[in-house]
Structure formats: structure tokens, C-alpha cells
Amino acid sequence: MSRRNRRGNTYVNNVRGPTSALTSFLNERGIRRANPAPAPRAPAPPQPLPPEPEPVEGQPSQEQVEDDQPAPTSSSFSTSQPTRTARLTRGRSVTSSTAAASSSNSTTRTQVEDDEDDDDDDDNGEEEEEEEKTLVPISVSVGTTHTRVTVTSSSSSTASSTKAAATAGDKAGPSKKRRKKACSDDSNDEDFNDITGYVSRSKFSHKGRMPQGSNKIEFCSRCRARFTVKAGSTPAVDEDDVGLLCPTCAGATAAPSAALKPKPAKRARRQQQQKAEIECQVPTLQDLCIQKIANCIEDVEAFGDISDISMDKICKIISRNRSLNTETVQLFLDSRHTDLSLYDCTDIAAPGLQNIAQFCPKLRSLRLKLCGRIDDSVMKYYAEHLTQLNSLSLIGPILITDAAYIKLFEAVGKRFERFELKHSARFSLKALEVLCEKCPNLTHLRLGDLDLMTDDWLELIANLTKLKSLRIRNPERERITTASVVKLIQAVGSGLEELELKGCVELEDSVLFDGIRPSCVRLECLDVAGCEEFTTEGVKTLFEDWTTNRSLTYINLGDCILLKDEALVAVTAHSGTTLQNLNIRGLDELTKEGLLTMVRCENLRTLDASWCRAMDDEVMGQLVAAAPKLNKVMVWGDHRLTECCPSRKGMKIVGREGDYIDLRYL
Structure with a gap:
């Protein structure tokens, strides 16, 4: 039209x-x-006809004239x-x-x-x-x-x-x-x-864009509010501490400072510190193939000859997509496999779980997450057919009773080395007693979220003198006391390389300087997150002059809300050169001076500083310069950290305000 x-x-x-x-x-x-067929036109309105002239003798009439005219041609x-x-x-x-x-x-x-x-x-x-x-x-x-x-x-x-x-x-x-x-x-x-x-x-021009590198975000020295210092402008300066003032605190009559000279606006250019640090890297061809297979898992008949790493990636993807069920689990069962990990067994019925022992009789390590449908019959079948099993991890087995656990522990006996159990309400002291008696060679014991755990359990665990990793997570409040934990650490601490007491909210400082300090001489990983009663003095006493222990590579002090700068200073002074993973999440009492001590951690790779309100651009800049291996930083709730904070290629800053977060790469 x-x-x-x-x-x-x-x-x-x-x-x-x-x-x-x-x-x-x-x-x-x-x-x-070629011209299309013409559309039909609306009829033209009738035009008034002129009056017909009277016929004159000797002249032809109008009808005769029209008859004599030739008909219109197609042209x-x-x-x-x-x-x-x-x-x-x-x-x-x-x-x-x-x-x-x-x-x-x-x-x-x-x-x-x-x-x-x-x-x-x-x-x-x-x-x-x-x-x-x-x-x-x-x-x-x-x-x-x-x-x-x-x-x-x-x-x-x-x-x-x-x-x-x-x-x-x-x-x-x-x-x-x-x-x-x-x-x-x-x-x-x-x-x-x-x-x-x-x-x-043609009217688009980069000149119309605001220069990204000209403006600067600062914080007011009085109200600590964020404000923007535009290019070429001079902010007001506080006479007391020579800090910058926002327009509200400066007032309309405040005189600009002569010390800060206006800088000319620079040409807009792309700078690394102003880009979003969440980088979606180009996937490899192998990852693309794995993703395609996982999306079409219902149409796959067999994987063929692929590596265990690729198969594990496919299992993680389909578990996240809730596509792992009784039919698709058959793709991961092979008689040659010795290790098997299934990350979401919610849709796998008991017969499907039983097929694991039938098709994989050579399994040595088995890990089942969210296995709420496994029952006693499946556990008894495992005990009879998995003759080489030495590591078992069960998360969420709510139907298994003590009788099935006892039969399994008696069958595996001394070859059993690793046992992990989480979120079970039926595992009792009787089953733990058989475990400690029949399996004395346990090196890794991980018990978490067990409703029946008490101090009596810790007395039995103290008999496992070969332990290298001990995890006790989220026991019921007031059922685990400080004295029983100290006795347990003194009994097995000499061989421990990993100790986790996460969520033990009733523990006090004596666990640190009476249990861990004199006994854990080989300790490398320490997790005491959620121990709210630990104080600055206790952590400082643990790490100061701790000569019996060389240093730690992993420390988790998250949600220990009473800790202050002195605790972090002692941690970095003791393990700064070897520390690779540090978690100080929720330590709101830390100041900027305390956070700056993290520059000693030159080998740091992962840092969780969420809800540490003193974290700002200056601390991040010095940390990036001091730790060249740092590749991931969690900064949720750190409102003083702006989008202009220093960074580098390959490092992820997760949780910063104003950034786009792609959850697939977290």
C-alpha cells in the first residue's frame, strides 16, 4: 500500500x-x-453528463458518431x-x-x-x-x-x-x-x-557516547555515599581528613580544593578494568559434543569408547537437567568401570540402583547423591556382589536401616577406607560401633546432618587412629560439646590432613588452642565455618608462633562473626605463602587495614570475601597485583566495590553490583 x-x-x-x-x-x-495482475479498483463516481445538443439538420447524431468510432484496442x-x-x-x-x-x-x-x-x-x-x-x-x-x-x-x-x-x-x-x-x-x-x-x-557516531574512562566513582569521607566525579570537575575536599566530599556534604557554598586539578577528558577507549569480568569463554569442540549428547540423552543407545572424564561431564549435565532416570542410567554402567558417580538419583528406582552392582561388579568407589529411593534390599545386594568396594558415599539415603548398614560393614571389612554419609535419620550409634570395629583402616570419615549424632559417637571415632580426613558437619545444637571434640582431636589429630567442624555452633576457643594447635601437626585444610563462639583471641592464639605446623593451604573462617583484624593478620602471617583458598565470608568486623594484609597470600587462587563491607577498589587492586594466580573472587554484598575496580584477563569477580552474572560458569 x-x-x-x-x-x-x-x-x-x-x-x-x-x-x-x-x-x-x-x-x-x-x-x-513481470507485472502482477492489477488489483480491482473501486468504481469511479459518476460524472454529470453535459446537456445533449439539439440535432441539427445535415449533421450526424451522437449515436452515429459513437458507432463510427473504432473500438479501443489492447494497446x-x-x-x-x-x-x-x-x-x-x-x-x-x-x-x-x-x-x-x-x-x-x-x-x-x-x-x-x-x-x-x-x-x-x-x-x-x-x-x-x-x-x-x-x-x-x-x-x-x-x-x-x-x-x-x-x-x-x-x-x-x-x-x-x-x-x-x-x-x-x-x-x-x-x-x-x-x-x-x-x-x-x-x-x-x-x-x-x-x-x-x-x-x-549514518547518523550513529561513537562521539556521542560518554567517555568511559573519564568519570570516576569515589566515596564521601563523611557519609560514605557513592558519587561520581565527572571529567574536568574538581570535587570538594574535607578539611579534617583531606578526603573527598559528595555534593550533599560539601554544600552549595563549599569552595573547590586547589590541590585537585581538573584533568582533561581522555579519549574514550576500552579498558580492561571497566569490562565485566564474567567471561564466557569459547567452548571446545569436545565440550560442544558433550553438550549435544546430554541434550539428546533420550535418543542415545550407547556411548561407545569414551573417556571417564567425558562420561562424568555428561552425567553432571543430565543430572542438572533432571534427565537421569532408570533408563538413562544404563548408559553409564560398564563392567570395566571401577569408579562411578551419579549426581542425582531422584528418578532412579530401586531396581535401577540394583543394576549398578549387577553390571559393574569391579567397582571400588561408588558415590550416589540424592539417593532417597535406595532401600535395604539394594544395600544387601551391594554387600554380596561388590567384592572390591572400598569407598562408599551416600547422600540422602532416608530408607536404609541399621541392619543393612551392619551387613555392609561386615562384608567390606578391613578393605573399607572411605565412608561418607549425609542427611540420614536412621543411622544410629549401633551402626557406627560396627563400622569402627569392622573397618579399622578407615582414612576418610565424613558425617553430616545426622539427627542422632551425640558425644558418644565421638568416643567411638577416636578409635580410628588412621584417619587422614575427618568431617563432622551440622550436628544438632547442644549434642556436641567442646570437651568431647577436644578429646577426639587429641586422639586422631596427629595424622589428620583435613579437619572440618562446620556448623558446630557450640564449640569454644579451647578447641583451637587445646585440641588443634598441639595435635594437628600435619594439618593442611581447616574448616571451622559457622563456629560462632570462636573469638579473635582464640584464632590469634592458634596461628601465632605455630611452629609445629608448617602452613595451611585451605582455611574457611566463614560466618565466624566475632573475628576482627587481628585474627586475619595472624592467619596471613602463618600461612600467607602457601594459602590457596581463603574464605572470610560474613566477617563484618574486618576493616580495610585488615583486608590489606591478604597481599601476603601470593599463591592465592580462590577468595570468598562476601559481606565484608570494607572491601573496596583499593584492596582489590593491591590483591590483584600481589596474587598473580588469583582467578576467582566472591564479593556478594560488598557495596564499596565498584565496576571500576582493577582486574585482569581470566579472573572472575562474582557478585559485584552492576555486573552480568552467567550462572552456567560459576
Whole structure:
């Protein structure tokens, strides 16, 4: 449907936007597709007939004259339709009442369409009436490079003006340049721009962008509020501590400081410290294939000969997608496998879990997460058929009773080395007693979220003198006391390399300097997150002059809410050179001076400093410069850390305000 712009030009085609090079070439050569069938036109309103003259003797009547006239041929056009000439004229309104058909295929005649769009206003209607009164019949001949317009009307004034314009157009050059000037596309249509807000690409400029490297975010020394220091401006300075003041604290009458000179605005450029640090790296071809297989896991019949690492990746993906069920678990069962980990067994029924021992009889290590549908019959089947099993991890086995555990422990006996059990309400003291008696060679014991755990359990665990890793997580409040934990550490601490007491909220400082300090001489990983009763003095006493222990590589002090700067100073002084993972989440009492001591950790790789309110750009800058191996920093809730904080390629800063976080890469 055609429409008009403010200049009154009619768009014959329906194409909006810039014209491509191919379209321009075809327009210059006059190449068009065959004309479609003309749309039916509305009948023209009847015109009043002039009065018939009275017949005069000797002259033929009107009927006789009409009979004598020849019938119109196919070359004369009595209807108006958009043709090749109409498209070539690109908006000119042409009409013709009578004309002879040209021998050239490119010569046609057009007539102005009376029907316009429904949304045309009254002004457009008046313009149409005026144009219809002054229409000039013309004929157009199309050549290879020029378009010649010839006036066929008898009106001398109109013909002379039209002919002069056509001759001037011929002298100006090829039709391409003339058509550029005559026709208007949507990029110059003011009405179209006003309605849609479209701006052509030619008007886009990088100069209109605000320079990213010119402005700077600062904090007010009085109210600690964030404010922006624009390029070329000088913020007010506090006379007391020579700190910067925000406009609210400075007031309208505050005089700018002469010490800070305005800096000229720099040219906008991309800087690494201003980019989002969550980098979505290009995946490898192997990862793409693994992702494709995981998405179509229902259609896979067998994996074939693939590595255990690739199979483990596929298992993680389909577990996250909740696609691991009784049917798909068969893909991971092979008689050659010795290690198997299933990360979501929620949809695997008991027969599917039993097939693990049937198809993988050589398993040595088995890890089942969210295995709430495993029962006693499956455990008894494992005890009978898994004759080489020495490591078992069960998370969420809510249906297994003590009888099944006891039968398993008696079957595995002395070859059992690792046992992990979490979220079970039926594992009792009786089953633990059989475990400690029948499996004396245990080196890794991990018990968490067990409702029946008490101090009596710790007395039995103290008999396992070969332990290297001990984890006791989230016991019931007031069921685990400080004295029993101290006795346990004194009994097995000499061989421990990993100790976790996460969530033991009732423990006091004596666990640190009476249990861990004198006994744990080989300790490398310490996790006391959530021990809310630990104080700064206790942590300071543990790490100061701890000569019996060389240093730690992993320390988790998260949610120990009473710790202050002195505790972190003691930690970094003792283990700063070897520390690789540090968690100080929720230590709100730490100040900027205390956080700056982390620059001693030159081998640090992972840091969780969430909800440490003193963390800012300066601390992050010094930490990035001091720890070249640092690749991930968690900063949730650190509102003083801005998007301008220093960083480097390959390092992820997770949780910073204003950043886009892609959870797939966390």
C-alpha cells in the first residue's frame, strides 16, 4: 500500500529502509519482474453528463458518431495500475487520457491512484485534489543508462516546464544520481522517524557516547555515599581528613580544593578494568559434543569408547537437567568401570540402583547423591556382589536401616577406607560401633546432618587412629560439646590432613588452642565455618608462633562473626605463602587495614570475601597485583566495590553490583 510523506511524494513500492547495491543496479538497468495482475479498483463516481445538443439538420447524431468510432484496442489503457514506468518514476504522479502504445517494452502510461491509505489526514486529501487538477500526461522511455521523459500534453506552459526539467535531468548524468535526488527512502522520511524513532546508521557516531574512562566513582569521607566525579570537575575536599566530599556534604557554598586539578577528558577507549569480568569463554569442540549428547540423552543407545572424564561431564549435565532416570542410567554402567558417580538419583528406582552392582561388579568407589529411593534390599545386594568396594558415599539415603548398614560393614571389612554419609535419620550409634570395629583402616570419615549424632559417637571415632580426613558437619545444637571434640582431636589429630567442624555452633576457643594447635601437626585444610563462639583471641592464639605446623593451604573462617583484624593478620602471617583458598565470608568486623594484609597470600587462587563491607577498589587492586594466580573472587554484598575496580584477563569477580552474572560458569 502506498503512502505519502510531507513533500507529497508517493511511495509505489512497499520497501522501507536503505536500498541495496543489487536493487540499485536492477533499477538502473530497468530490470523488473513481470507485472502482477492489477488489483480491482473501486468504481469511479459518476460524472454529470453535459446537456445533449439539439440535432441539427445535415449533421450526424451522437449515436452515429459513437458507432463510427473504432473500438479501443489492447494497446490503449483505460484502467490505472502500477506498472514498470510507475516504479521507475519512484513517486511521480502521472496521468494520461489518450495516448498511442509505444513499440518499446519499457514505454507505458500511468495514472494517479485515487485510493490512498486509511490513515491519511484531510490535508493529504486536499493535496491530492490539487495535484489531480495539475496532472501532466507524460510518456517515459527507458534506456540502458538514461531515462527520457517526453510531454504529450497540449498545454504549453505545463509542457515547457516539464520538458525543461526532463532535459535538465538528462544533462545532469545517469539516472542513478537523478533518482537519488528525486526519490526518498525511509531514512529521510521525517514522519516515519517521528513515529518509530528510527535513526539511520549514518547518523550513529561513537562521539556521542560518554567517555568511559573519564568519570570516576569515589566515596564521601563523611557519609560514605557513592558519587561520581565527572571529567574536568574538581570535587570538594574535607578539611579534617583531606578526603573527598559528595555534593550533599560539601554544600552549595563549599569552595573547590586547589590541590585537585581538573584533568582533561581522555579519549574514550576500552579498558580492561571497566569490562565485566564474567567471561564466557569459547567452548571446545569436545565440550560442544558433550553438550549435544546430554541434550539428546533420550535418543542415545550407547556411548561407545569414551573417556571417564567425558562420561562424568555428561552425567553432571543430565543430572542438572533432571534427565537421569532408570533408563538413562544404563548408559553409564560398564563392567570395566571401577569408579562411578551419579549426581542425582531422584528418578532412579530401586531396581535401577540394583543394576549398578549387577553390571559393574569391579567397582571400588561408588558415590550416589540424592539417593532417597535406595532401600535395604539394594544395600544387601551391594554387600554380596561388590567384592572390591572400598569407598562408599551416600547422600540422602532416608530408607536404609541399621541392619543393612551392619551387613555392609561386615562384608567390606578391613578393605573399607572411605565412608561418607549425609542427611540420614536412621543411622544410629549401633551402626557406627560396627563400622569402627569392622573397618579399622578407615582414612576418610565424613558425617553430616545426622539427627542422632551425640558425644558418644565421638568416643567411638577416636578409635580410628588412621584417619587422614575427618568431617563432622551440622550436628544438632547442644549434642556436641567442646570437651568431647577436644578429646577426639587429641586422639586422631596427629595424622589428620583435613579437619572440618562446620556448623558446630557450640564449640569454644579451647578447641583451637587445646585440641588443634598441639595435635594437628600435619594439618593442611581447616574448616571451622559457622563456629560462632570462636573469638579473635582464640584464632590469634592458634596461628601465632605455630611452629609445629608448617602452613595451611585451605582455611574457611566463614560466618565466624566475632573475628576482627587481628585474627586475619595472624592467619596471613602463618600461612600467607602457601594459602590457596581463603574464605572470610560474613566477617563484618574486618576493616580495610585488615583486608590489606591478604597481599601476603601470593599463591592465592580462590577468595570468598562476601559481606565484608570494607572491601573496596583499593584492596582489590593491591590483591590483584600481589596474587598473580588469583582467578576467582566472591564479593556478594560488598557495596564499596565498584565496576571500576582493577582486574585482569581470566579472573572472575562474582557478585559485584552492576555486573552480568552467567550462572552456567560459576
